Each structure stands twice: as structure tokens, then as C-alpha cells.
Amino acid sequence: MAEPLKVFSVLCTYFHKVHTFRKKMSDLESISQHIYDRVSSIQCLLDLSDVPQNKMRSLGQEILSLESLLEEFEKSVGRQKDQFHHLKELEELFQKHVESLQHLKDNVPAHMPKENGPEIEKEPSTNHGQATNVEPIQHEVAKYIKCYVREMEFITMAEFECIPQYMKGRVSYSQINAAVQSINTAVAAKYKIIRQPVKTLKNHARKLLQRFKDQETKDTKGQYFVVEEDLREFTQMKMDKRLQGIFNMLRHCQRLRELRGGGVTRYVLL
Structure with missing residues (x-):
């Protein structure tokens, strides 16, 4: 009976050591990844440090310029949206006017006001400045009044x-x-x-x-x-x-x- 217990105790000790080893390996991998990231960052900084100062300044100006262009682009997009909504409202209003005009066209009253007879125009004077004969005009007036x-x-x-x-x-x-x-x-x-x-x-x-x-x-x-x-x-x-x-x-x-x-x-x- 003592022999199996001894074997079991040895196995437990073995598994504990294996677990501890694996945990240490996992921690080691995390530390290794962190160190690698830091080394990459340092390498990037070193690469940038080799760039001349004037080029760094020019690069910063270009970045600021791009940022300004992006802001203007966003403002332009906003204005275009507002204009689109305004045009949409105008389109709806115009459509209502078209429908109203079509309704008026389709429902014109059968009886509309009209002028009471034609106007009588005077005959022009002759080239010699003489008065025209008024009899034809009087005849037209009499005919007009009669009718x-x-x-x-x-x-x-x-x-x-x-x-x-x-x-x-x-x-x-x-x-x-x-x-x-x-x-x-x-x-x-x-x-x-x-x-x-x-x-x-x-x-x-x-x-x-x-x-x-x-x-x-x-x-x-x-x-x-x-x-x-x-x-x-x-x-x-x-x-x-x-x-x-x-x-x-x-x-x-x-x-x-x-x-x-x-x-x-x-x-x-x-």
C-alpha cells in the first residue's frame, strides 16, 4: 500500500513542476513580446532621428496642411448636405405648385369674365393734315350702339x-x-x-x-x-x-x- 502512495506523490510533484514551468514560459513569452515592441519603437525613433531637422519641419507642415484640407472638406460636405436638403424642400414646394396649377387647368370655370365689346379706334389723319370724314366713324358708332x-x-x-x-x-x-x-x-x-x-x-x-x-x-x-x-x-x-x-x-x-x-x-x- 505504501508503494502506490509514494508513486502518486512523485507524480504530483512532477505535474506541479511541469505546470510551474509552463507558467514561467508564458510569462517569458509576454515579456519577450513587450521587449520586442519596445525595441521596435526605439528602432523607429532612431530611424526618425536620422532625418534632417528641416525635413522633419517640412513633414510637420505637410501634416498640418493635410489636416486643414480635411477640415475644409468636412465643412464643404456639410454645406452640400444643407444645400441638398434645401433643394429637396424646393422640389416638394415646386411639385405642390405644379399640382395646384394642373388642378386649376383641369377645373377652369365654364364662364369667365370678358370684355364688353370691341374698342372703336379713330381713323388716322391724312398726310395733308386735313380732317377726315367723320361720317364712316359715326356710322360704325351707330352700328356698334345698335348691336x-x-x-x-x-x-x-x-x-x-x-x-x-x-x-x-x-x-x-x-x-x-x-x-x-x-x-x-x-x-x-x-x-x-x-x-x-x-x-x-x-x-x-x-x-x-x-x-x-x-x-x-x-x-x-x-x-x-x-x-x-x-x-x-x-x-x-x-x-x-x-x-x-x-x-x-x-x-x-x-x-x-x-x-x-x-x-x-x-x-x-x-
Whole structure:
């Protein structure tokens, strides 16, 4: 029994010595690596010490110059980023404007304001400084006046937005201008009959002409007006509360005024 214990004790001693040796070898390797690194650093310093002082100074200046260039490059990159974000915002804004313009183009109102007839230009004087014959001009003026029929101007968007909400109700911008167009149609049809020779009129037109004359008063002289019967005759407008509301809005926008008398309400164009 003593012999195995002795052998075991010897083996333990052996393994302990092996472990201690390995640990010392590991520490020795670490020390060796550290010494090698230090020697490499010293060698690098010695190599640099052989460089002339003026070249070392030049090398330092080049390094500082490179550092300055890197800083400028970073600043330039920053400015380019800011400019890119700004251009991106401008692109989005421009796209919104394009969409708005496209919407306006696709939704142009059917009735737009237009000029009331052409302008009459004077004829130039002759080369000899003599006055021109005014008869042709007077003839053109008379013809223009005979054919001219006053039209109600369409309501602008700014005017429509200034109308009180209680007065507008549910009437839209396009609906009020559609009513303006219908009123202009009735005015044009009425005064076309008035200005035609009676002999050229048919029976129905003659009856209408007589009614037009009966509705004339001293207050309507030189004015253009229609009544509800004219709107029924020449348009498809419905005489209801909605139309009365539109008349109120047109009076608010100073497009017409009401003239009552003889049981008839006359809508006079302004």
C-alpha cells in the first residue's frame, strides 16, 4: 500500500513542476513580446532621428496642411448636405405648385369674365393734315350702339369669398356664375327682339315685344333689365328660393338692383 502512495506523490510533484514551468514560459513569452515592441519603437525613433531637422519641419507642415484640407472638406460636405436638403424642400414646394396649377387647368370655370365689346379706334389723319370724314366713324358708332347689349360681369373668387356665409348658404362659386350667364342670355335674347323691326317678328315675338314695352317705365329708360318671365322664357332657371338667394348675392356684389312697380320686379343690370 505504501508503494502506490509514494508513486502518486512523485507524480504530483512532477505535474506541479511541469505546470510551474509552463507558467514561467508564458510569462517569458509576454515579456519577450513587450521587449520586442519596445525595441521596435526605439528602432523607429532612431530611424526618425536620422532625418534632417528641416525635413522633419517640412513633414510637420505637410501634416498640418493635410489636416486643414480635411477640415475644409468636412465643412464643404456639410454645406452640400444643407444645400441638398434645401433643394429637396424646393422640389416638394415646386411639385405642390405644379399640382395646384394642373388642378386649376383641369377645373377652369365654364364662364369667365370678358370684355364688353370691341374698342372703336379713330381713323388716322391724312398726310395733308386735313380732317377726315367723320361720317364712316359715326356710322360704325351707330352700328356698334345698335348691336351692343350690356352684360353682367361674372363674380370673381375674391368677391365670392367676401359674401357673408348666411347669404351664400350652399350656393357654390360655379353656380352663381352659371346664374350670371343665364341672366346675360335672357338679356341678350330680350333686347335682340326689341331691336328687330316689327315686320320681321313672328306672332309670339310680337307679343313678347309688347310685354317688354309695357314693363318699361321712366326709371328704366336707358337701362337693361329682365323680369322673372324673361328668365322663364329664355332660360331654364327655376324661380325658387335658391334663385332669390342668388339675386341677393348679386345685389351684394353690385351686379344688379331691383326696381319694383306695377306688380313686377325688374332686375336692372348695373
